[in-house]
Amino acid sequence: DEKHIEIKTPQGTAVSVRLTKQTRFTEKGNPKATAPPALGDRVVIEAMKENKILTATEVHYSAAKHAPVATQ
Numbered sequence: 001d002e003k004h005i006e007i008k009t010p011q012g013t014a015v016s017v018r019l020t021k022q023t024r025f026t027e028k029g030n031p032k033a034t035a036p037p038a039l040g041d042r043v044v045i046e047a048m049k050e051n052k053i054l055t056a057t058e059v060h061y062s063a064a065k066h067a068p069v070a071t072q
Helices: none
Strands: 004-008 014-018 024-027 042-050 053-062
Touching (some): 004 042
Parallel strands (some): 014 053, 024 053
Antiparallel strands (some): 004 014, 042 053
């Protein structure tokens, strides 16, 4: 939702990161993007930790890689 983003790490752990009005979003290939990532997108998040809560300052993202379509 607009208040947090939940990510799955390469190890399979789910991590929740709080979003604020100051959080900046950057889409790969579209530096003027301001919208948050879509479900399944790959993200790199720059965050600050305060009282065990992660708050995103920047979210860099790109579209999820699509699996190749099997042909027969």
